[in-house]
Amino acid sequence: MNAIEVNHLRRVYRTTIGVLRRSVKEVVAVDDLSFEVRPGELFGMLGPNGAGKTTTVKMLTTLLLPTSGSATVLGHDVARHPEAIRQRIGFIFGGERGLYWRLSANDNLRYFASLYHVEPEVARKRIPYLLELVGLKGREKERVEGYSRGMKQRLHIARTLLHDPELLFLDEPTIGLDPVGARELRGVVRDLQSQRKTILLTTHYMFEADALCERVAVINHGRIVALDTPEGLKKDVSDLSVIELEVFGIPAGVLEQLRGMPRVDAVTVEDLEQRQMLLVHSPRGAEAVPDILATLGGLRVGKVVVREPTLEDAYVRLVGGEGSA
Amino acid sequence: MRRLRGTLRVILTVAEMTWRMNVMDSFILFGLLIQPLIIATLALWILRERGGDYAIFVVVGSGMTGLWSSLLFVSGNSITEERWHSTLECLVGAPVDLGTIVFGKNLSSVLQSLASMVVAYLFAALLFGYALRINHPVAFLVSLLLTVLSFIAFGMVIAPIFVINPDVQRWQNALEFPVYILGGFLFPIALLPFWSNPLSYVLAPYWAARALHASSSGSGDLSEMLLCWSMMILVSIASLVLSRLLMVRVLHKARTDATLNMS
Numbered sequence: 309m310n311a312i313e314v315n316h317l318r319r320v321y322r323t324t325i326g327v328l329r330r331s332v333k334e335v336v337a338v339d340d341l342s343f344e345v346r347p348g349e350l351f352g353m354l355g356p357n358g359a360g361k362t363t364t365v366k367m368l369t370t371l372l373l374p375t376s377g378s379a380t381v382l383g384h385d386v387a388r389h390p391e392a393i394r395q396r397i398g399f400i401f402g403g404e405r406g407l408y409w410r411l412s413a414n415d416n417l418r419y420f421a422s423l424y425h426v427e428p429e430v431a432r433k434r435i436p437y438l439l440e441l442v443g444l445k446g447r448e449k450e451r452v453e454g455y456s457r458g459m460k461q462r463l464h465i466a467r468t469l470l471h472d473p474e475l476l477f478l479d480e481p482t483i484g485l486d487p488v489g490a491r492e493l494r495g496v497v498r499d500l501q502s503q504r505k506t507i508l509l510t511t512h513y514m515f516e517a518d519a520l521c522e523r524v525a526v527i528n529h530g531r532i533v534a535l536d537t538p539e540g541l542k543k544d545v546s547d548l549s550v551i552e553l554e555v556f557g558i559p560a561g562v563l564e565q566l567r568g569m570p571r572v573d574a575v576t577v578e579d580l581e582q583r584q585m586l587l588v589h590s591p592r593g594a595e596a597v598p599d600i601l602a603t604l605g606g607l608r609v610g611k612v613v614v615r616e617p618t619l620e621d622a623y624v625r626l627v628g629g630e631g632s633a
Numbered sequence: 634m635r636r637l638r639g640t641l642r643v644i645l646t647v648a649e650m651t652w653r654m655n656v657m658d659s660f661i662l663f664g665l666l667i668q669p670l671i672i673a674t675l676a677l678w679i680l681r682e683r684g685g686d687y688a689i690f691v692v693v694g695s696g697m698t699g700l701w702s703s704l705l706f707v708s709g710n711s712i713t714e715e716r717w718h719s720t721l722e723c724l725v726g727a728p729v730d731l732g733t734i735v736f737g738k739n740l741s742s743v744l745q746s747l748a749s750m751v752v753a754y755l756f757a758a759l760l761f762g763y764a765l766r767i768n769h770p771v772a773f774l775v776s777l778l779l780t781v782l783s784f785i786a787f788g789m790v791i792a793p794i795f796v797i798n799p800d801v802q803r804w805q806n807a808l809e810f811p812v813y814i815l816g817g818f819l820f821p822i823a824l825l826p827f828w829s830n831p832l833s834y835v836l837a838p839y840w841a842a843r844a845l846h847a848s849s850s851g852s853g854d855l856s857e858m859l860l861c862w863s864m865m866i867l868v869s870i871a872s873l874v875l876s877r878l879l880m881v882r883v884l885h886k887a888r889t890d891a892t893l894n895m896s
Contacts, residue, residue: 321891366722369726370888371725372888373885373889394726394727394728401722406722408650408720410658411653415653420727422643422646423646423734424727425639425643425729
């Protein structure tokens with residue numbers, strides 16, 4: 309039996325707009341989504357903002373009802389039997405909210421341990437262990453309001469592990485963390501993976517998905533556009549080369565000219581303070597560089613690098629350059 | 634048995650943590666300690682000619698104002714506040730009934746608000762020099778216990794109503810004084826127009842105030858006490874049944890409309 313089975317899942321948000329002439333606006337957040345996660349697997353979901361990742365996780369964690377389709381978690385239907393699922397899963401949503409800031413870390417964990425029916429003698433041993441695991445030992449008596457964002461995120465991880473769940477939903481757990489905090493948190497995820505916990509991880513960071521996930525679903529506009537291992541996804545773009553050009557100010561219209569060049573697959577721009585990093589995907593590799601430079605005209609260009617594609621490049625191809633993650 | 638023990642543990646832990654958070658909230662402390670003192674001072678000053686017998690009525694009545702204000706603002710907001718703090722998703726996603734959590738939160742708020750009565754008692758005794766005496770202490774204690782339970786039950790109706798209909802919550806401030814009056818906290822409802830009496834009879838705070846006034850002043854006989862206690866139990870059971878239905882509605886609506894979180 310799969311840990312998660314999702315069949316043609318769809319979720320539509322309805323909002324009412326207008327005061328006098330009220331009308332209902334519908335937004336399709338998840339559209340005909342189907343996938344499964346195997347027991348013990350670390351499954352990733354990648355996608356730009358608004359792709360439907362968090363909506364999917366909220367439906368699977370029983371916090372949101374699907375509009376249509378079905379999903380089972382650990383063999384139970386998310387819409388009809390939420391109670392059977394809740395004791396066996398843990399979840400965190402990105403961001404620092406969701407904790408009681410006026411309580412200490414210790415009290416937060418005691419509170420949630422009781423909500424998850426963890427016996428007091430078990431909680432007394434488990435809370436110090438988890439505080440040590442997430443690196444909060446010695447700070448557990450301080451109020452959470454004085455914690456950094458990274459500390460709050462790590463406390464979320466400890467909270468979600470209190471009842472030793474079989475299945476974890478980690479929705480962008482490293483968002484907003486500094487590089488050191490994010491690396492530490494990824495270390496915790498690796499530890500969990502080594503314990504053969506089933507994990508569904510959503511992330512914006514390609515290297516995170518590449519380093520951690522066994523399979524990755526790329527989701528865009530509520531639909532899965534690719535589902536494979538990171539290596540499999542990279543194979544899809546193995547025919548490409550990526551040309552990175554450091555440029556200083558790109559005039560309007562140049563990007564469209566680049567996209568119109570023959571055998572150019574995708575063009576994206578990343579702002580880096582006073583300069584930009586232009587990424588051109590093309591199977592021509594180094595041969596395309598003179599033509600690109602000619603198209604850029606007299607534009608000041610710094611370093612130019614031609615490299616092999618990464619998972620991020622596969623992602624850019626799949627989501628069409630949206631939300632350059 | 635194990636399930637019951639687990640539920641009791643949840644209620645007590647929620648109550649303990651709510652207490653820890655409330656004692657750091659100046660708005661709650663004002664409602665519990667300062668506001669009943671202001672009301673007690675005004676009533677004791679205005680009614681100073683009426684003597685010591687009336688003073689216990691004022692002490693109990695001003696304590697009741699603290700209880701009701703706490704119920705309205707703390708218990709009433711017990712679900713919406715979780716939503717404001719983005720903790721509601723964590724609570725709903727936990728394998729525990731939301732009603733159990735709200736019960737624990739209300740237990741803490743109602744027990745804390747009994748401080749209003751103690752403060753009003755000390756204030757009247759020390760500052761105004763009244764020799765305050767509870768005439769039927771056993772009946773008073775039973776009434777107090779049932780008051781706590783009936784206020785918790787009443788709070789469990791208000792909290793989901795505020796979630797289902799935010800327009801009602803916007804009238805929260807306006808709901809404070811009418812219940813002081815309809816509940817007969819500071820003067821008997823016999824002074825009110827006849828048509829308003831049925832409104833009082835369906836309010837648990839009215840029967841609580843009547844029982845506490847009667848037992849403290851000694852004006853009520855056993856049949857009066859039994860009537861008040863029966864009505865408190867009856868209204869509480871009705872409140873808990875209604876609360877159960879409303880909680881189911883709240884959770885279904887939140888899972889349908891995606892309103893568990895503010896974002």
